[in-house]
Amino acid sequence: MKARLSVAYVPLVDAAPIIVAKELGFAEEEGLELDLLRAPSWSSVRDWLAFGRVEAAHLLSPIPVAMALGLGGVAARVSAVQVLSVNGNVVGVSQALAARIADAGAPDFGDAAGAGRALAAAAGGRLRVGVPFPFSMHAELLYYWLSASGLPAPEGVEIRTVPPALMAEAIGAGEIDAFCVGEPWGSLAVETGVGRLLLPGSSIWSFAPEKVLALRTDWAEAEPELAGRLMRAIWRAARWLGTGGVATTAAEILAREGYLGLPPELVDRALSGHLVVSPGGGSHAVPGFLEFFAGAATFPWKSQAAWMGHRMAARLGLEREGASTAAKAVFRTDLYRRHLAGAGAQMPGASEKVEGGITAGTMVASDTGQMELFENRFFDGQIFDPSRDN
Amino acid sequence: MSKGLSIVVVEIDRDRALAIVDGLRETGDHDIQVISEVSGLARRLAERNPDIVLIDIANPSRDTIEELTLATAPLERPVAMFVDRSDDGLTRAAIESGVSAYVVDGLRPDRVKPVIDAAVTRFNMVRRIRDELAETKRALEERKVIDRAKGLLMKARGIDEGAAYGLLRKTAMDQNRRIADVAAALVTAAGLLS
Known part of the structure; x- marks a missing residue:
């Protein structure tokens, strides 16, 4: 029997697994009719999910963690059942700041340490930085990178919340000097001539869980059959997105008026990993810019949640060990294993790993023998071991 | 009537x-203020320090209010989305009507409820008016296109207005399409051919 499910998303390239699951028939194969609801803000997505307006949502990976720690406007139990995308953000700056950074050392695109040093030297006063949401990988990456570069964040900079679609406008209007945002909204700032890209997010952390598929915990437990069908449809869409040569097709679908409503060429940049860094400039290849599938990208590693919980707790003065435990509990490796084993997903032997500890592709134990994990390192070489007091 | 609260309504449209x-x-x-400027919203709200903030769910700047849920300075009061655990229907009605309410910590639900009830009613009302306006506008546009298509048919085939409309209606029925869609296709095609 065909079941209808509502799924909320924010118009971004990394909503692709959900949109593709509907548009290319992966949902239909599982007997699902998906109603996709485009949300105007991240708080709307969260509220729609928390109060039952939708069954599932495309959500910033730190939101379920923040909710588990009792942070943010709404308290509800939400589970992250699979990772929808890894990386995919860009750090950009205004034209004025870009000129000062060029004078202060002109770092290569992708050199996070060099860009950090140049930015610290060029900042001149309190830097105003836009992020899409207080609980976001954008905020976490910026705090990590700026603090390690001699600009203590958030305390030493002014962080402003700006919705992704309004980021280009905000930098154009001079309301912010820099931003970290998901694609295609950084490329839009370049295209409209108001900004320049400084770094891909992957140069700060090369394997950062960006968005998750979030379900209300009580719903996931009461409707395991439906949850499984939805997860398999989206997982197969992610596998398709991870296949070589589909970027153009995927860009055409995402660019449609009902979804992103932008030129396909702009959407294609993130999908193909070829970014245009400055207005009128050439394209720049960034391997691993946005990953939907390979390198066990879809697995909701508990250590990823622990890292986020640990960072938030340290920043907001919460007890760290409890935060780490609460965070791990909402990344549901159990549901991932239960619902996706039958679909052919490879299952890693462990559910957590040392984050930042892989300098090149590595084979690890899995249910079928071995599976590959991709490079996973922080730009400053730190490692995070979830089993230790970091 | 309860003792007044300090309320901020974030809304760009004056009416x-x-x-x-x-x-x-x-x-x-109540002491009610309207903020119609979305830039620097978090700062403006922090300055006014209201008991309740009401904002349209569809307003993308709503995410900036989320900053206020992290009270970091001693004088700041943490806020939370208004959720009445004892009255699920009210929370759902609020979401469906498109209003989101943020309430400072410690405010008693029975003081907040009448405000939310009124907000839900008003949000529903203004949304209905907006929907009706959009519907009227759409109907007018369609009327115009149908009139143009009729004119094209009358001229091309030398028929009267009634016959032209009859032809549009019959084509629409045969193709299982709306008259307005058939008319729009005809107007577009005529534009290409001229």
């Missing part, structure tokens, strides 16, 4: 804002 404020005034002697 909508006035309609909402009117509704809220009926629930008590």
Whole structure:
């Protein structure tokens, strides 16, 4: 029997697994009719999910963690059942700041340490930085990178919340000097001539869980059959997105008026990993810019949640060990294993790993023998071991 | 009437804002302010320090209010989305009507409820008016296109207005399409051929 499910998303390239699951028939194969609801803000997505307006949502990976720690406007139990995308953000700056950074050392695109040093030297006063949401990988990456570069964040900079679609406008209007945002909204700032890209997010952390598929915990437990069908449809869409040569097709679908409503060429940049860094400039290849599938990208590693919980707790003065435990509990490796084993997903032997500890592709134990994990390192070489007091 | 609360309504459209404020005034002697400028919203709100903030769910700037849920300075009061655990229907009605309410910590639900009720009613009302306006506008546009298509048919085939409309209606029925869609296709095609 065909079941209808509502799924909320924010118009971004990394909503692709959900949109593709509907548009290319992966949902239909599982007997699902998906109603996709485009949300105007991240708080709307969260509220729609928390109060039952939708069954599932495309959500910033730190939101379920923040909710588990009792942070943010709404308290509800939400589970992250699979990772929808890894990386995919860009750090950009205004034209004025870009000129000062060029004078202060002109770092290569992708050199996070060099860009950090140049930015610290060029900042001149309190830097105003836009992020899409207080609980976001954008905020976490910026705090990590700026603090390690001699600009203590958030305390030493002014962080402003700006919705992704309004980021280009905000930098154009001079309301912010820099931003970290998901694609295609950084490329839009370049295209409209108001900004320049400084770094891909992957140069700060090369394997950062960006968005998750979030379900209300009580719903996931009461409707395991439906949850499984939805997860398999989206997982197969992610596998398709991870296949070589589909970027153009995927860009055409995402660019449609009902979804992103932008030129396909702009959407294609993130999908193909070829970014245009400055207005009128050439394209720049960034391997691993946005990953939907390979390198066990879809697995909701508990250590990823622990890292986020640990960072938030340290920043907001919460007890760290409890935060780490609460965070791990909402990344549901159990549901991932239960619902996706039958679909052919490879299952890693462990559910957590040392984050930042892989300098090149590595084979690890899995249910079928071995599976590959991709490079996973922080730009400053730190490692995070979830089993230790970091 | 309960003792007044300090309420901020975030709304760009002046008429909508006035309609909402009117509704809220009926629930008590509140100090109500409207913010219609979304840039620097978090700072403006922090300066006014209201008990309740009402904002349209569809307003993308709503995410900036989320900053206020992290009270970091001693004088700041943490806020939370208004959720009445004892009255699920109210929370759902609020979401469906498109209003989101942020309430400072420690405010008693029975003081907040009448305000939210009034906000839900007013948000529903202004949304209905907006939907009706959009519907009227759409109907007018379609009327215009149908008139143009009729004119094209009358000229090309030398028939009268009634016959031209009959032809449009018959084509629409045969193709299982709306008359307005058939008319639009005809007008577009005529534009290409001329």
